[in-house]
Amino acid sequence: MRVVSLVPSLTEAVAVSAPGVLVGVTDWCTRPTDLAGAVRIGGTKNPDVAAVTALRPDLVIANEEENRAADLDALRAAGIPVLVTEIRGLDQAFAELERVLAACGVRGRPGWLDAAEAAWADVRPHDPPRTAVVPIWRRPWMVLGRDTFAGDLLARLGVRNVYADHAERYPRIALDELNAAAPDLVVLPDEPYRFTRDDGPEAFPGAAAALVDGRHLTWYGPSLAEAPASLARALRAAHR
Structure with a gap:
C-alpha cells in the first residue's frame, strides 16, 4: 500500500x-x-x-x-x-x-484511538460555562465561527464560542467588535498563527487569556488522547 x-x-x-x-x-x-x-x-x-x-x-x-x-x-x-x-x-x-x-x-x-475516545468520554465541562473568543489569525483578526472541530472540543470543556452561530466558519471580525463581545476568555492557539503572551493577550484587556497548544485544539489523530487534559490545564491557567 x-x-x-x-x-x-x-x-x-x-x-x-x-x-x-x-x-x-x-x-x-x-x-x-x-x-x-x-x-x-x-x-x-x-x-x-x-x-x-x-x-x-x-x-x-x-x-x-x-x-x-x-x-x-x-x-x-x-x-x-x-x-x-x-x-x-x-x-x-x-x-x-x-x-x-x-x-x-x-x-x-489502534490503541491510541481507544485511548482518545476514553479520554474525551471522561471530560466534565467547566461549571459554570464560560464564553470565549478564539482567534486563529491577526492582521486581519480571524476567529472560529460556526461548525468547527475546535469549537466542538471547547464546548465539551464548558467553553462556548461567542461566534458559534456566525454565518461563516472563520469570520474576519474587527478588534473593537471582538472586545465589545465581552468574553470571559480569549483562547489563543499557537497555530496557524503563533500567538504568544506578547502577541494577542494585550489586544483583549478585559478578558483572561488562555494560551493553548494548537495541535491539541485543531488536530484529529493520536493527539486527541492527551488533548482534554492539556486544554483543561491551559484554560485553568488563563490569566488576565
Missing part, C-alpha cells in the same frame, strides 16, 4: 498506525518527527500534483477544508483514488479516522 497524505493530522494517524505506508506528505506534516521515508510534496493548499502522481500512490488522503478541490480533481484526473474527509466535530473525527485507517490497510483498532 502506497499512501500520500495531504493533511498533517491524518499523516500522524496513519504513520503511527501503519508504519511504512506513507510515501508522500506535506511540508506541514511534523508528526511523528521521523517521516524520513516520505517525500515532501508541497503545502496543504499548494501540493505539487506532478510530484504526487510520480509517487504512484494507491491512495491520497485529504480533507475538504484543508485541501483545494482543484488539486484533488487533478489527482483524480490522473487516475489516483482520493479519499476526502469531513471533520466538523469530535464524533465525526473518530468516525473519519476509522475510515481512513481502514482504507490505508490498518487491521484492527
Whole structure:
C-alpha cells in the first residue's frame, strides 16, 4: 500500500498506525518527527500534483477544508483514488479516522484511538460555562465561527464560542467588535498563527487569556488522547 497524505493530522494517524505506508506528505506534516521515508510534496493548499502522481500512490488522503478541490480533481484526473474527509466535530473525527485507517490497510483498532475516545468520554465541562473568543489569525483578526472541530472540543470543556452561530466558519471580525463581545476568555492557539503572551493577550484587556497548544485544539489523530487534559490545564491557567 502506497499512501500520500495531504493533511498533517491524518499523516500522524496513519504513520503511527501503519508504519511504512506513507510515501508522500506535506511540508506541514511534523508528526511523528521521523517521516524520513516520505517525500515532501508541497503545502496543504499548494501540493505539487506532478510530484504526487510520480509517487504512484494507491491512495491520497485529504480533507475538504484543508485541501483545494482543484488539486484533488487533478489527482483524480490522473487516475489516483482520493479519499476526502469531513471533520466538523469530535464524533465525526473518530468516525473519519476509522475510515481512513481502514482504507490505508490498518487491521484492527489502534490503541491510541481507544485511548482518545476514553479520554474525551471522561471530560466534565467547566461549571459554570464560560464564553470565549478564539482567534486563529491577526492582521486581519480571524476567529472560529460556526461548525468547527475546535469549537466542538471547547464546548465539551464548558467553553462556548461567542461566534458559534456566525454565518461563516472563520469570520474576519474587527478588534473593537471582538472586545465589545465581552468574553470571559480569549483562547489563543499557537497555530496557524503563533500567538504568544506578547502577541494577542494585550489586544483583549478585559478578558483572561488562555494560551493553548494548537495541535491539541485543531488536530484529529493520536493527539486527541492527551488533548482534554492539556486544554483543561491551559484554560485553568488563563490569566488576565
